[in-house]
Amino acid sequence: MSFKFTEENLARIEESKKKYPTSLAAIMDTIYIAQEQNKYISQEVMEEIANVLQVKPVDVLGVVHFYTMYYTKPMGKYHIQVCTNVSCMLRGAYEIWEQVKNKLGIDNMGVTQDGKFSLEEVECMGACGYAPMIAINEDYYENLTKEKVNQILDSLK
Numbered sequence: 001m002s003f004k005f006t007e008e009n010l011a012r013i014e015e016s017k018k019k020y021p022t023s024l025a026a027i028m029d030t031i032y033i034a035q036e037q038n039k040y041i042s043q044e045v046m047e048e049i050a051n052v053l054q055v056k057p058v059d060v061l062g063v064v065h066f067y068t069m070y071y072t073k074p075m076g077k078y079h080i081q082v083c084t085n086v087s088c089m090l091r092g093a094y095e096i097w098e099q100v101k102n103k104l105g106i107d108n109m110g111v112t113q114d115g116k117f118s119l120e121e122v123e124c125m126g127a128c129g130y131a132p133m134i135a136i137n138e139d140y141y142e143n144l145t146k147e148k149v150n151q152i153l154d155s156l157k
Contacts, residue, residue: 076118
C-alpha cells in the first residue's frame with residue numbers, strides 16, 4: 001500500500017520548509033503531518049517523507065524511532081501516555097499506571113479491541129512540577145489522583 005500526502009498537507013509541508021534553512025530541518029514537522037494524515041508512520045510513509053523532503057530514508061527512520069511521539073503502528077483514538085519518570089513516580093505514577101492498565105485491560109503499547117484506547121508508559125513529559133500526569137493525545141492532565149483518572153477515562157467512553 002503506497003502513501004501520498006494530500007494536496008493540503010503538501011502545502012503545509014512547503015510552508016514548514018520555509019521556516020528552516022534546509023529540508024532536513026523540516027523533518028519533524030513533516031513526520032507530524034504524515035502521522036496526522038495516516039495515524040501512524042509505516043515504512044511507506046517514511047519513504048514518502050524522504051521523497052517529499054529529498055532526504056535520505058535513514059534520516060526519517062532515525063527521527064521516527066528516536067522520538068516517542070511518533071507511532072510505527074496504529075494506536076487508539078485516544079492515545080494515553082502515563083509518565084513514570086522520577087517526579088511522577090514519587091507522586092504515585094505507578095499507581096495511576098496500574099489503574100489505567102487494569103481499567104482498559106491493555107499493557108504497554110497495547111490497543112483496546114475496539115481501537116478506542118492505546119496505552120504507553122513514557123519516560124518524561126516535562127511537567128514535573130505538576131506530577132503525576134498523563135497525556136491523552138495532545139492534552140495534558142496534571143496533579144492526578146486515581147479518582148481523577150477514573151473521571152477522565154469515563155468521560156471518553
